[in-house]
Amino acid sequence: MRVDKFLKVSRLLKRRSVANNACGEGLVSVNGRSVKPGARLNVGDKLTITFGHHKLTVRVLALNEKASKAMADTLYEVIEESKASDEL
Numbered sequence: 001m002r003v004d005k006f007l008k009v010s011r012l013l014k015r016r017s018v019a020n021n022a023c024g025e026g027l028v029s030v031n032g033r034s035v036k037p038g039a040r041l042n043v044g045d046k047l048t049i050t051f052g053h054h055k056l057t058v059r060v061l062a063l064n065e066k067a068s069k070a071m072a073d074t075l076y077e078v079i080e081e082s083k084a085s086d087e088l
């Protein structure tokens with residue numbers, strides 16, 4: 001599954017266009033490498049998203065292109081989450 005599609009389906013980002021922009025700006029990385037929106041994800045990959053001073057790292061547990069809102073949080077597990085206040 002493409003990274004931008006996963007970000008939208010998992011509801012980590014609200015829209016696919018926002019996911020495309022985030023990837024294009026280098027704010028999304030997979031297994032430590034910055035990726036383009038069309039990069040392929042696999043189960044077990046470590047996905048990191050940076051929102052300003054906030055960084056979220058998740059592990060991909062499942063790839064389901066038609067996951068419902070109720071299933072969205074079962075597609076990943078949060079590994080690490082840091083906020084601006086954590087860094088001070």
